[in-house]
Amino acid sequence: MASSLSLKGSTRIVTEFFEYSINSILYQRAVYPPEDFVTVRKYDLNLLKTHDDELKSYIRQILLQVHRWLLGGKCNKLVLCIVDKSTCDIVERWEFDVQHNGQESYTEQTKEVENAETQKQIRALMRQITASVTFLPELEENDNYTFNVLAYTDANAKVPLEWADSDSMDIPDGERVEFRSFSTNNHKIRTQVSYKMNI
Amino acid sequence: MSDSTGSSPFLERPMSPDSTQRHAVSLKYRMNAMQNEFEIEKLSLQRELSTLDKKYRTNLDELEKALGDTKYLYDTNTELESKVKALEEQLSELKTTQDTQSFILRQKLAEKERDIEQLRSESRSKVSELENKYQNSKIESESSKSLLKRYEEEIESQNRQLKELQSAVAQRDDEIASIKASRVVMAHHNYSTEELAELTTLNNLLEEQIKFSKTLEKANLEQANELKKLRVSRDSYQFLLSENERLKTRQEQQGPLERQVQDLELENINLQSQLSFWNSFSTSKDEGTKTRPEEIVKEWTLLKHENLGLVNTNSKLQLDINNVKVLNDELALERNQLLEINKNYETSILNLKKLNYEIEQQKLLSFEECKILRNQLDNLLPIEDNPEDHNKENAGSLGDLVENYKNKTEDLTNELKRLNEELMTRGDAVSSFKKRKTSDDIALNYSQRLNELQLENVDLNRKLTASLETIAMLETKVTKLRQLDQKKLRIMQLRDNPFSKDQLVKRKQLDLLLKENKDLLAGGAISHQHSVPRSLYDRLEFDVKQLENEIFKLNKKTTRLREVFNRKSLEFIEVVNSLLGFKMEFQSDGKVKMISCYKPEKYLVADLHHNSLKSNLQSDIDSWDALLEEFVVKRGQMPGFLASVTLQLWEKQQKSLD
Numbered sequence: 001m002a003s004s005l006s007l008k009g010s011t012r013i014v015t016e017f018f019e020y021s022i023n024s025i026l027y028q029r030a031v032y033p034p035e036d037f038v039t040v041r042k043y044d045l046n047l048l049k050t051h052d053d054e055l056k057s058y059i060r061q062i063l064l065q066v067h068r069w070l071l072g073g074k075c076n077k078l079v080l081c082i083v084d085k086s087t088c089d090i091v092e093r094w095e096f097d098v099q100h101n102g103q104e105s106y107t108e109q110t111k112e113v114e115n116a117e118t119q120k121q122i123r124a125l126m127r128q129i130t131a132s133v134t135f136l137p138e139l140e141e142n143d144n145y146t147f148n149v150l151a152y153t154d155a156n157a158k159v160p161l162e163w164a165d166s167d168s169m170d171i172p173d174g175e176r177v178e179f180r181s182f183s184t185n186n187h188k189i190r191t192q193v194s195y196k197m198n199i
Numbered sequence: 200m201s202d203s204t205g206s207s208p209f210l211e212r213p214m215s216p217d218s219t220q221r222h223a224v225s226l227k228y229r230m231n232a233m234q235n236e237f238e239i240e241k242l243s244l245q246r247e248l249s250t251l252d253k254k255y256r257t258n259l260d261e262l263e264k265a266l267g268d269t270k271y272l273y274d275t276n277t278e279l280e281s282k283v284k285a286l287e288e289q290l291s292e293l294k295t296t297q298d299t300q301s302f303i304l305r306q307k308l309a310e311k312e313r314d315i316e317q318l319r320s321e322s323r324s325k326v327s328e329l330e331n332k333y334q335n336s337k338i339e340s341e342s343s344k345s346l347l348k349r350y351e352e353e354i355e356s357q358n359r360q361l362k363e364l365q366s367a368v369a370q371r372d373d374e375i376a377s378i379k380a381s382r383v384v385m386a387h388h389n390y391s392t393e394e395l396a397e398l399t400t401l402n403n404l405l406e407e408q409i410k411f412s413k414t415l416e417k418a419n420l421e422q423a424n425e426l427k428k429l430r431v432s433r434d435s436y437q438f439l440l441s442e443n444e445r446l447k448t449r450q451e452q453q454g455p456l457e458r459q460v461q462d463l464e465l466e467n468i469n470l471q472s473q474l475s476f477w478n479s480f481s482t483s484k485d486e487g488t489k490t491r492p493e494e495i496v497k498e499w500t501l502l503k504h505e506n507l508g509l510v511n512t513n514s515k516l517q518l519d520i521n522n523v524k525v526l527n528d529e530l531a532l533e534r535n536q537l538l539e540i541n542k543n544y545e546t547s548i549l550n551l552k553k554l555n556y557e558i559e560q561q562k563l564l565s566f567e568e569c570k571i572l573r574n575q576l577d578n579l580l581p582i583e584d585n586p587e588d589h590n591k592e593n594a595g596s597l598g599d600l601v602e603n604y605k606n607k608t609e610d611l612t613n614e615l616k617r618l619n620e621e622l623m624t625r626g627d628a629v630s631s632f633k634k635r636k637t638s639d640d641i642a643l644n645y646s647q648r649l650n651e652l653q654l655e656n657v658d659l660n661r662k663l664t665a666s667l668e669t670i671a672m673l674e675t676k677v678t679k680l681r682q683l684d685q686k687k688l689r690i691m692q693l694r695d696n697p698f699s700k701d702q703l704v705k706r707k708q709l710d711l712l713l714k715e716n717k718d719l720l721a722g723g724a725i726s727h728q729h730s731v732p733r734s735l736y737d738r739l740e741f742d743v744k745q746l747e748n749e750i751f752k753l754n755k756k757t758t759r760l761r762e763v764f765n766r767k768s769l770e771f772i773e774v775v776n777s778l779l780g781f782k783m784e785f786q787s788d789g790k791v792k793m794i795s796c797y798k799p800e801k802y803l804v805a806d807l808h809h810n811s812l813k814s815n816l817q818s819d820i821d822s823w824d825a826l827l828e829e830f831v832v833k834r835g836q837m838p839g840f841l842a843s844v845t846l847q848l849w850e851k852q853q854k855s856l857d
Contacts, residue, residue: 035760148697149693151692155687157689163691163692164693164694
């Protein structure tokens with residue numbers, strides 16, 4: 001019972017992180033206009049979250065399914081691709097690798113400690129994502145970029161009708177930068193961005 | 200009887216002729232009476248016979264009828280039983296079909312509900328789209344109306360100018376004519392150089408005027424052309440508007456038509472599947488003869504009946520086989536019992552033969568003994584005649600005789616034993632019989648073994664089929680697992696993602712443009728002056744939609760920016776209010792209304808354009824005029840004045856609170 005609660009809690013933390021990181025990336029990389037975002041307080045940080053209904057529902061739809069897959073241990077990676085509308089080139093590829101750890105016994109106290117540690121790690125990671133605009137190439141021409149989210153699942157995972165197979169949308173010969181990682185009781189998330197040089 | 204005869208009265212005397220005659224008459228009479236009686240009796244019997252015959256016939260008829268009825272009842276009973284069976288089967292079939300149908304219908308219901316939900320959402324989005332379109336077209340029509348008005352006004356002004364210019368031209372023409380006339384008059388006059396210079400300048404002026412008038416005419420013509428174009432465009436706009444209305448109505452009608460089309464498509468698919476189903480039957484048969492579904496159904500029903508009959512016969516045969524098996528087992532048991540009895544019987548025969556032989560032996564022995572005893576008796580008779588002389592000798596001979604008898608009997612018993620032993624050893628002679636017996640045993644064993652083996656065979660067959668099924672299942676699993684091994688990961692994306700949406704829009708645009716291009720190229724040869732290809736209209740409509748979407752986005756952006764601005768200005772006002780003590784209200788005519796936080800019902804209005812200040816705070820501040828004089832008039836320090844006013848109002852509030 002305790003382990004299932006832990007898994008649920010851990011999955012919730014990971015899904016929440018995905019939500020805020022996707023929102024932050026879309027804001028920081030100006031895929032959507034800044035007036036579409038409002039500031040919220042999360043992880044002791046001022047983060048930006050969209051209040052555009054269409055985008056919100058799209059992200060919610062993705063994360064609901066990803067949550068289910070994570071609970072079943074079927075999702076190994078979540079990728080956010082920023083795509084040039086005119087050329088269909090992938091200009092940035094944000095990868096979130098998910099490692100499923102084994103169940104570990106823990107007490108309430110250790111859980112609190114771990115939660116605090118996880119929050120700290122996520123905070124650092126969000127700061128890194130925010131700061132990444134300094135080294136990432138500038139995305140010119142407003143409203144010329146869109147995005148797509150890919151979920152890497154096991155072959156035997158149940159897939160709803162709304163989902164379809166896709167290619168990996170890799171960036172050939174792209175630069176790669178790895179960010180900090182964070183861990184929960186059941187998951188370890190590693191983040192990295194690869195981007196196309198000389199856009 | 201007379202006593203004259205003297206004879207015994209018991210003697211019968213010959214009758215007299217009268218008496219004989221009388222007797223004969225009486226006999227005749229009796230005979231006639233008897234004949235009559237006989238006739239009467241005969242007639243009555245015949246009547247009885249006829250009635251009995253009638254009864255018998257009626258009974259026979261009744262019996263036949265009853266037999267016919269029973270036959271008919273029996274037949275109807277069998278028919279009814281078969282019908283009941285068929286109905287039961289039909290009922291079971293119907294139940295199963297009903298279950299499957301209910302399951303399918305439930306599934307369909309769920310699908311329909313899903314479809315309804317989707318259609319609802321689609322219709323909502325369509326309604327919102329149409330509303331947007333309607334709003335946009337309204338705005339567009341209003342703007343075009345205003346544009347038209349403006350154009351008309353412009354045209355009127357241009358006309359006015361044109362008229363003025365025409366009148367100016369006429370004046371100039373008059374002037375030219377008068378000048379020409381004066382020139383004719385002055386032709387023979389001598390002109391001074393000044394006059395000539397004037398004339399040349401006048402001529403130049405006139406030329407310029409002519410040029411100007413020409414350019415004005417040109418402009419006029421151009422404007423007239425433009426006017427014509429605008430009128431044409433207005434007509435086309437009106438036509439497009441009407442077309443748009445018509446298309447809108449058509450689009451509204453299209454919804455149910457689309458639904459109908461979808462239903463028809465579904466029906467068509469079902470019919471196609473049914474057709475293919477029937478085709479599969481028809482192709483399996485002769486290709487030349489196409490069988491109709493009714494025939495197939497008929498055939499199928501016949502085959503079904505036949506199948507039922509065969510199943511029944513099969514079950515009967517199975518029952519018969521089972522009965523025969525049981526009978527076979529019983530017969531085998533009986534045979535075993537009979538063989539046992541036979542064996543016992545044979546052993547008893549052997550025993551009896553042995554006994555018989557022993558008895559025969561004993562008989563022979565007893566005969567031998569009898570002979571010996573007779574001989575001894577013959578020997579003893581002379582001894583009896585002379586007993587005294589031979590007493591001693593006889594005693595000795597008798598002892599010898601007993602001894603001989605004993606020896607002989609011993610010999611004979613020994614011989615009997617030997618013969619018995621011989622007989623026992625001779626038992627080998629009956630080995631063939633034993634063989635037969637053993638062969639019977641083996642046959643019995645074989646039949647039992649055969650039964651066992653048959654049962655074992657059935658079990659093994661069952662096991663084989665089960666194992667074959669499991670093998671097939673495992674093989675499919677293995678293939679699936681191999682496929683999984685080949686493709687361990689799947690990369691998934693939402694079908695309705697922003698990138699795909701964008702691509703879809705572009706693809707649609709491209710398709711429309713290609714179609715338009717094709718149509719235009721094709722229509723170039725025919726060159727209809729007053730017609731455009733439909734694809735052009737579609738493409739334009741699509742472009743309009745895209746532009747509408749763009750406008751919608753821009754509107755959204757504007758509203759959001761406005762929201763942000765409002766939020767920020769509120770924030771600013773709040774900050775000003777909290778820090779400086781005045782709530783600022785920026786009015787439209789360059790006035791700023793300031794409401795103190797210590798006296799919210801009163802206010803100050805500063806007119807920035809006219810550099811004036813109005814207030815209703817005079818009554819609350821005692822030294823209002825002095826303060827105004829001091830800070831504003833003398834020093835020109837408005838902030839200082841406001842600060843002192845705030846301070847005074849605060850003090851007042853504190854006092855009132857105390």
